[in-house]
Amino acid sequence: MYAILMGRVYYLTLHANMQENQFCGIDLLQESGQQEIKKAIKQFIDFAYAKD
Secondary structure (H helix, E strand, O other): OHHHHHHHHHHHHHHHHHHOOOEOOEOOOOHHHHHHHHHHHHHHHHHHOOOO
16 A cells, blocks of 8 residues: 555656646645645545544
8 A cells, every 4th residue: 555655646746846737636836735635645544544
């Protein structure tokens, strides 16, 4: 799971630096966009490890 998450983070970082445009409506070059991604990653981890 860690490898998949890190791969996504690397991809988003490269996309933001190379394309300099939004990704799915999120501006990754802005602090607010970065916070959205961090929040989504936390939700993904919480969901993956949630006990039924």
